[in-house]
Amino acid sequence: MEQEALVALIPRLRRYARALTGERFRADDLVQDTLERALSKWALWRPGTDLRAWTFTIMHNVFVNQVRRAALAPESLDPDAGLELEDRSASADTLAQLSGLNSALQRLPDEQREVLLLVTLEGFSYDEAAHTLGLPIGTVMSRLARARGRLALLLEGDGATGASQVQLKVVK
């Protein structure tokens, strides 16, 4: 059954959505909306073409719409809503960076974060990423370069402060 191929993609959609939104609830909403959209457009998918790219394109569109809508709406009233509490049981350098990673990632512009995650986390080729996002390959490469440069600064330059910010939120 073709839909089982979609089921098999769910874990990857969730991983990507979590890294993209930085929040558990928003991520699962994004996946759920994506699946519903995919099913409503199921007739448009041509068997034999890349279901993964097709589904990630839908997720990209849903995400862009959600961001656009959120821009029209006021900020959340509950300052703790959706806050990701990181697990920091040890203080090794890697763990400090790991705990700051999610917040650093969310400080990248959306369009840079999308490219970075598709290429590094999802292992899309530049060509696949360009196709998925509907961009020229040159744009994919320049966004990727900017994302990596900025993330490196955020992680290295301010890895320590990033971690202590998270700690403050936990205390509160």
Place this chain on the structure above:
Amino acid sequence: MMFSESDIHRLVDDELPPAQASEVAAWVAADPARARQAEAYRRQRGLLHQRYDPLLGEPMPADMLETVRSGPARKRAAANQSMFRRVAGLLLLTGACAAGGWFGHARFDKSAPVDAMAALPQRAAVAFAVYSPEVRHPVEVSASDEAHLTRWLSARLATPVRAPILGPQGFQLVGGRLLPGEDRPVAQFMYQNTAGKRLTLYLSTLAPGAAGPRESAFRFERVRNVNNFYWAEGNRAYALSGDLSREELMPVARAVFEQMGKNTAEASPPAAK
């Protein structure tokens, strides 16, 4: 051979043919700054996988599985069924509309017990008219924060409240807000379609002693230019309002009715409060 910055990315991402890859690797290794750059990018990749790969092993939420497994098949069945229901609903509606205008007057008669249902379309239509044109503040809590929205409104209405999913009808949740009702808080959810048309679902609980039917058929009332479908079920009253034709609004009301009916059945046995 001349290489550029972008070749460092290509190398890290395996985008180079093998022969060229080894040349670029040598070029990168020859310069400490370039080597550090390539190392930093690889490290980012490692961190991302370490941080987010554990999600691949998490059990899949049941609603996602159900959405996919029963998706298109269920939709077809539901479409056939609802065609039948829609015809039945419209027949019922024609009678209700004819009567609706007259019953509407009863709400101004203070000597009669207040029929919470009679006031519903008026209040819902005003709430729609006030908030739906808002560009910056259409809702208090946006759909991106739906979990919080659900918790908050459920707490304030003292009954489990969840925004129905109207995606199949072409409407996405914008968010929701709390409003003052006749004598208690009510919830308003706002939806929007891709054409930018909005509609609102106004949801109120009914006072235990309130007059009016506990269960009711769909009723329709037009208040100025706002069309409203409203009905009661269990201890709740609903009104769906929009600047849409009755024919456009009807299937949406039907979808709300079906989803909310399910919610009440599961979520509010008398003891649960």
